[in-house]
Amino acid sequence: MSELIHPLHRFIRPSVTHTTFCPGCGDGTIAQSILRAIDGLNMGMDDFVFVSGIGCAAWIPSPLFNADVLHTTHGRPIAFAFGIKMGLPEKKVMVVSGDGDLVAIGGNHLIQNARRNIEMVVICVNNGIYGMTGGQAAPTTPMGVKTTTTPYGTFENFFEDIAGLVSAAGASFVARWTTAHPRQLTASIKKAIRKKGFAFIEVLTQCPIQFGRKMGVGNAVQMLEDYKKRSISVQEGKKFSREELNGRIVIGEIVDLDKPEMVEEVTRIKMRAMKGEGKAIDRGAKG
Amino acid sequence: MNNHRVRAGRYFMMGNVACAEGAVAAGCEFAAGYPITPATEIANTLAERLPQVGGAFFQMEDEISSIAAVIGASWTGKKSMTVTSGPGISLMLENIGFAVGVETPCVIVNVQRGAPTTGMPTVGVQGDMVQARRGSHGDYEIIGLCPCSPQEMFDHTVIAFNYAERYRTPVFILSDAFVGHMREEVIIPEPEKIKTEYRKIPEPGTDPQKIRGFLDEDVAPMPIFGKGFKAHVTSSCHDEYGKRNLIDISALDNFIRKLSNKILKHKEEITLVEQDYEGAEVVLVSYGAVARAAATAASLARRNGLPVGTLRLITVWPFPGEEIGKMAKKARQIIVLENNLGQVYPYIKAEAARFAEVSFLPPKLVGEIPDPEDILKKIREVMK
Numbered sequence: 009m010s011e012l013i014h015p016l017h018r019f020i021r022p023s024v025t026h027t028t029f030c031p032g033c034g035d036g037t038i039a040q041s042i043l044r045a046i047d048g049l050n051m052g053m054d055d056f057v058f059v060s061g062i063g064c065a066a067w068i069p070s071p072l073f074n075a076d077v078l079h080t081t082h083g084r085p086i087a088f089a090f091g092i093k094m095g096l097p098e099k100k101v102m103v104v105s106g107d108g109d110l111v112a113i114g115g116n117h118l119i120q121n122a123r124r125n126i127e128m129v130v131i132c133v134n135n136g137i138y139g140m141t142g143g144q145a146a147p148t149t150p151m152g153v154k155t156t157t158t159p160y161g162t163f164e165n166f167f168e169d170i171a172g173l174v175s176a177a178g179a180s181f182v183a184r185w186t187t188a189h190p191r192q193l194t195a196s197i198k199k200a201i202r203k204k205g206f207a208f209i210e211v212l213t214q215c216p217i218q219f220g221r222k223m224g225v226g227n228a229v230q231m232l233e234d235y236k237k238r239s240i241s242v243q244e245g246k247k248f249s250r251e252e253l254n255g256r257i258v259i260g261e262i263v264d265l266d267k268p269e270m271v272e273e274v275t276r277i278k279m280r281a282m283k284g285e286g287k288a289i290d291r292g293a294k295g
Numbered sequence: 296m297n298n299h300r301v302r303a304g305r306y307f308m309m310g311n312v313a314c315a316e317g318a319v320a321a322g323c324e325f326a327a328g329y330p331i332t333p334a335t336e337i338a339n340t341l342a343e344r345l346p347q348v349g350g351a352f353f354q355m356e357d358e359i360s361s362i363a364a365v366i367g368a369s370w371t372g373k374k375s376m377t378v379t380s381g382p383g384i385s386l387m388l389e390n391i392g393f394a395v396g397v398e399t400p401c402v403i404v405n406v407q408r409g410a411p412t413t414g415m416p417t418v419g420v421q422g423d424m425v426q427a428r429r430g431s432h433g434d435y436e437i438i439g440l441c442p443c444s445p446q447e448m449f450d451h452t453v454i455a456f457n458y459a460e461r462y463r464t465p466v467f468i469l470s471d472a473f474v475g476h477m478r479e480e481v482i483i484p485e486p487e488k489i490k491t492e493y494r495k496i497p498e499p500g501t502d503p504q505k506i507r508g509f510l511d512e513d514v515a516p517m518p519i520f521g522k523g524f525k526a527h528v529t530s531s532c533h534d535e536y537g538k539r540n541l542i543d544i545s546a547l548d549n550f551i552r553k554l555s556n557k558i559l560k561h562k563e564e565i566t567l568v569e570q571d572y573e574g575a576e577v578v579l580v581s582y583g584a585v586a587r588a589a590a591t592a593a594s595l596a597r598r599n600g601l602p603v604g605t606l607r608l609i610t611v612w613p614f615p616g617e618e619i620g621k622m623a624k625k626a627r628q629i630i631v632l633e634n635n636l637g638q639v640y641p642y643i644k645a646e647a648a649r650f651a652e653v654s655f656l657p658p659k660l661v662g663e664i665p666d667p668e669d670i671l672k673k674i675r676e677v678m679k
Contacts (some may be wrong), residue, residue, distance in 0.1 A: 021527065022504060023538060057520050059367075071527050071539060074503075076520040078370060079529035080363065081393050087360035088367040094351065095325060095371025096521045120356040274351055281346030284298055 016043045019053055021074040028067050030139075032220075032228030034187035034213030038133055039068045041190050042104070045197035056100045057092050061085040061109035064140050064215075065133030068104045083114030086121050089128050097271045100129065100201055107134040107148045111170055122177035122206045126270040129200045129207045132170060135215035143218035155222055171210045175263045180205030182263040186212040186235040189259060196261060204269045212257060298347040301486040308481040310445040310474045314404060315340035316483060317452030318376055322491050323402070324350035325368035325375040327361040329383060332416040333472040334406040337378040358383035362390040362403070369399045370528065372496070372519040374456055376402035381410045381423045384430065391465055392431030395554060396530040398509060398517070400459035400494055402452065404468040406475040409662050418662040419471030421583055424638040427467045428612050434551050436558035438565055439467040439612035441582040445479045451609075457492040458565060462557060463514055469611065471634070473584040473664065497524060507535045510553040512560050558613055566615045570622065572604025577674050578622055580643055581632040582608040584664055589632050592670035603674055611639060616646040623647035628677040631655045632665060652677065 029035045046056070053075035060066035062082035070079040080088045085103045093101045103110075110118050110132045118130070137155065138144040144157040148170070152161045167173070171184045181203040185193040193211060200207035214220065214231035225231055235257065242260035245253060301320045308316075315337045318326070326341045328334075342352040350373075355361040358379055365375040379387070384405050394401055409415030410422040427439045438458050442451040448470060455466040495516040497506045503525035508518035515535070518524035527537040532550045540546035558565070569586075571593070572578045579589040586607040596603035606622050608615060623629060629651050631640045637655045644653045656673045658665055 021525070023536075053525070054523050070529060074525055076370075076524065076526050077528060078367065078520075079527075079531070081389055081530065084359060084363045084390065087355070087363035090353070090355075090360070091325065091327065091364035091367025091369070091375070092371055092520060093367075094353070094364070095368040095373045099521055116356050117360055120360075278346045278349055278351060282298075282349060284347075 016040065016047065019043045019046070019074055021071050024071055027072065029064065030217040032214065032216040033064070034135070034215070034228070035065055035068055035133065037187045037190050038065070038131065038193070038211055038213060039072060041194040041197055042068070042102070042131065044194045045201060048194065049198055049201060051100070051201070056102055057096065059085045059089040059092065059101065059103045061105040061114065062140075063106035063109045063138070064135070065104060065106040066109065068133070069102070083109050083112070084117065085109065086114060086117040086128070086130060090121060090126060093126060093128055093271060094274065097275070102129040102131065102201075104131045104133065107132060107136070107167075107170065108138050108146045111167055112147045118174065119177045122174045122179040122208065124270045125178055125180055125205045125267055127204055127206070129197070130209070131197070132208065132210045133213055134170065134210055135213050135219055137215055137219040137222070139215050139218040143222060153222055171208065171262050174208040178206075179208050179263060180265050180267050180269070181207035181261075183208075183261045184210045184212070184257070185259050186239060186257060187214060188232045188235040188239070192259070199261070199264070204272070205267065300348045301483060301489060303483050303485045306481045306483065307478055308445050309336060310442070310448040310470065310477045311336035311406065312340050313445045313449040313481045314378070314452050314468065314470070314475070315344060317449035318402070318456070319344045319348060320449070320483065320486070320489050321453045321456035322374045322493075323376050323456065324348075324373040325365065326350070326352040326377065327355050327364040327368075328352070328378045329355055329358050329361055331380045331383050333408055333419075333475050334378045334380050334404065336475070337404060337406070341378070358386040359390065362387040362394070365401050366390060366394050366399045369401050370520050372521070374400070374460065376404065378404040378406070380406050380408045380416070381426070382413065384423060384426060388430040392433060392435065393530045394465045395431070395435045395437070397528050398463040398515070398554070399465065400463050400517075401465050402455045402459055402468065403465055404452070404470065407469065407471040415662065417472055419473035419475070419584060419634065420662050421469070421471060421585065421634040421638065424469060424611060424633075424635065427469055434555060436555045437467060437612050438462070438464060438558065438610065439469050440567070440609060441469050441611050442474055443583050443586045443607070444474065445477055445481045448474060449481055449483060453489060453491070457490065460492045460494045461514070462561060462565075463494060463517055464558065467612070469583065471584055496522070499523070509533060509537050510535045510550065512553055512556045514557060562613045562615075565610055565613060566618060567609035568615055568618045569607040569609060570605070570618075572606055572622055572625065574602055575604025575626060576602040577628040577630065577678060578604045578606055578626040579630050579632060579670065580606045580608070580619070580622075582611055582639070583634070585632050585634050588665045588667050588670060592667035592674070595667055595671055596674050599671075601674060601678065608639070614642050616642075619643055619646040620650070623650035626651045629653045630670070630673055630677060632670065634658050634664065635661065
């Protein structure tokens with residue numbers, strides 16, 4: 009009998025024998041969506057450089073993916089990815105990290121690089137909690153939830169619309185899905201990879217162990233069903249007021265537009281400078 | 296001036312501009328930074344010069360992202376640098392540790408200014424000397440060069456890139472506002488006279504699973520991105536193959552020691568000092584801008600018949616203890632001069648006190664280069 013091998017197994021680093029994800033974690037679904045998108049585009053791992061920060065989601069590419077992977081400091085993967093993209097403009101650079109990493113400690117790198125519209129794919133894995141450190145409140149934890157650092161319940165307003173933040177900052181592709189929508193997510197990742205610009209996908213994902221327990225929803229299936237129940241498409245969502253959308257998850261592609269992309273602009277300026285065109289400004293006294 | 300990589304010629308040039316020219320001459324292709332006094336002229340010059348040679352300078356949202364982008368670019372095989380002053384280094388320290396941990400060549404220029412905190416931006420001090428050595432968390436070794444003239448701002452930047460590439464490590468240029476803003480003669484040699492080094496990388500086509508790209512005391516080849524090496528680069532404790540290990544403390548011990556030994560094993564090749572203490576009873580030990588005053592004081596003393604010599608540390612880190620010991624054995628009195636309240640002094644004293652009397656001459660005013668006459672006074676005092 010020949011051994012059965014998963015069709016995506018060729019994308020997994022040979023030394024990897026297991027994942028570190030908890031039972032019921034949605035990160036495996038997201039990993040599969042990313043790999044299915046790459047496979048679906050007939051691309052290979054050598055077309056990519058993956059960058060991640062600190063947190064559960066950062067372990068999706070590191071060490072799982074058999075590619076060039078840079079596992080960076082907390083909050084900074086997009087800033088590292090900036091340098092990688094400038095050094096290897098012909099490669100696809102993908103950041104995979106969590107909501108705490110990208111939106112709390114690393115929030116400004118997300119905003120500024122969306123503004124720059126530098127070509128890269130950023131997958132924000134939003135589980136609404138700090139999972140790896142044992143379930144502390146995140147900027148994405150709904151108000152009132154009791155966590156290990158908010159034993160009486162969180163008293164802060166929370167980020168309900170990260171995708172909206174990135175849209176406002178100027179990204180040329182923005183989408184939001186949940187792990188209950190893996191096919192749609194895969195399709196959006198494909199679009200994001202092909203996008204000439206900053207492409208951001210927020211994925212709401214179930215964390216039954218750290219988030220679910222605190223919310224009183226114990227298992228992954230329950231959480232996925234909740235995502236399905238609460239989800240509403242971007243088109244449908246437009247028909248409702250802000251108040252009516254309270255507690256709902258607006259899913260779909262929110263932004264998809266063409267605008268100047270930073271790497272191309274930099275290349276253009278370099279070409280001119282190398283030819284001695286486009287004189288730099290006179291800075292006055294120098295040397 | 297032309298648009299070439301090396302603008303060979305003789306110039307009257309600002310130290311900061313010379314630093315930028317040195318970077319371009321050394322083959323720097325990527326620079327990122329955030330505006331800060333007194334380092335801005337380096338950024339301004341790089342922003343103009345790098346695109347002319349196919350590179351670029353990027354103004355980032357802060358110093359944290361600047362060093363992050365520099366490390367990212369270095370992993371794509373580009374020679375990379377950042378320029379800042381003390382407050383910027385304070386923000387960069389976590390990622391400087393990252394660069395050490397994953398063995399990333401890069402050059403970090405600190406044009407030191409009046410500190411602590413916001414301090415006095417246009418005044419030069421040597422207040423960040425130990426920060427460069429010990430600022431990021433954990434045990435590690437670093438290389439730090441201390442230029443004392445615009446010419447050395449050029450020369451040391453070239454050396455810094457070569458050390459960074461050779462040892463796969465961040466290298467500090469510990470300048471200050473005086474040297475950075477000083478204008479003096481700078482000679483930029485012809486390109487063929489400038490030695491430039493480039494990191495070793497694995498043989499293209501090597502089986503990625505067989506690449507030992509980390510933790511070699513003799514410097515592992517760097518599995519840079521984009522070449523099919525499938526490098527797993529993590530600053531978490533890892534082994535020679537880059538594989539993470541978070542459970543075995545012998546792996547942590549190996550991680551810490553190999554990184555440190557990579558620098559310490561090559562200390563002799565790294566160390567640069569300038570010595571002029573033959574027959575001297577009193578030796579003035581200093582570095583950077585202060586060394587200029589020490590040299591003047593020593594010649595003044597000799598003209599007065601006093602046997603005074605100098606030892607200038609060009610590389611302050613790794614600490615050249617052997618050079619200090621060698622000098623101390625011949626001297627009777629050692630006077631340490633720094634433009635701070637005594638940062639490198641304890642290191643010098645620890646090496647020299649067995650052989651000679653060691654004293655510290657603090658600046659009359661922190662932020663002021665000492666008057667050679669005052670140094671002479673101190674020399675007479677210790678000779679009594």
